[in-house]
Amino acid sequence: MRRLVGDTGFRDDITVLAAQLRAAPAGLDLLVPARRENLATLRSGLDSWLSDIGVHGYHVQLLQHAVGELAANAVEHAYHARQPGLVAVRARLTAAGDVLARVVDQGRWRASASDPDSDRGVGLALVTDLVDELRLEHDKRGTTATIRHHPWIPAQSPIAADLAGRLPRRPADADPFLILGQPSAARHRVRVDGPIDSETAPTLYTELRACTAAGTRDVTVDLTGTTHLASAGVAVLHRLCTQAARNNTEMRLYAPRGTPAQMVMSLARLRHHTTDPDGDGL
Incomplete structure (x- = not known):
């Protein structure tokens, strides 16, 4: 400590700031056919890349949902009444620490006002609330949706980073979509696990309606x-x-605070419970 403070005269209340210089991580470049079944592949690839650059927790949820919405938008709308083309997801970490992600298609832009499917406007509104910046560019070559978001990335020791790199990755198919009845519950109750996206939403509607x-x-x-x-x-x-x-009748939607569903339903102003409405009657 003496060597650090020198002849400054300070002997206590000293703050030491440690900085970590890290090599710039490689970017993400994914290209898949614009089909609903490929949305999970894009989310899985983004999840792995975010883990590689040290983004975890809440910010992963934000970026996963934002990129997922834009990719779903391209799948559902870019190639309307045409042979489905490709959708690309490209991302990089900027020198300022921002995640810059682009979702690119080669289809035709259709304004929300003339789109009979009102879900599209909801998705873009959600993206705007989820990340720091959203920019849309479209011309005869297609549409590019760009998001910028500044996540908090904690410093990590080289040893910890090396150990993390040795851990097995979660397989892409470890996130199945399940709708499970709970016959032992005191009240009529079902549980929904996994992703609810444009591929699984029709099944959710059919099963819950039944x-x-x-x-x-x-x-x-x-x-x-x-x-x-x-x-x-x-x-x-x-x-x-x-x-x-x-x-x-009542459909009670339950999602504890901090879960992906609670975050999105709050942004969408969809009424829900953050504590179990059935209490201990499970």
Whole structure:
């Protein structure tokens, strides 16, 4: 400490700031056919890359949902009434520590106002709320959606980084979509695990509509295990809750604070519970 403070005269209340110089990580470059079943592949690739550059937790959720919405938008709208083309996801970490991600297609832009599928506007609105910046550019060559977000990336020792690199990665298929009845619960209740995106949302609608007898039966929908809630899923849940209200029944959506579903439903202003509405009656 004497060598650090020299002849400054300070002997206590000294703050030491340590900085870590890290090599610039490689960028992400994914290219897949614009099909719903490939959305999970894009999310998995982004998740692995974010882990490689040291982004974890809450910021991973934000970026996963933002990029997922933009990719789903390209899949659903870019090649409307045309042979599906390709969608690319490219990302890099800037010198300022921002994650800069682009979703690129070669289709045709369709403005939300003239789009009969209102889910599109919901998705873009969610992206705007999730990240620091969203920019859309479109011309005859296609559309590029660019997001910029500044995550908090903690410093990591070289030893810890080396150990992390040796850990096995979670396989891409470790996130199955499941709708599970809970017959032992005190009240009618189902649990939804895995991603709810444009591929799985139709199944969610069909199954929940069936288990509520077309909205005439109360139900609690436990979204604790939902790993991704896209705007297509938000639209389905909103539609089902509206149907229940018209029949004087209740669809209770439950997602604890900090979960992906709770984050998205809060942004979408979709009414939900953050504490279990069934209490201890499971």
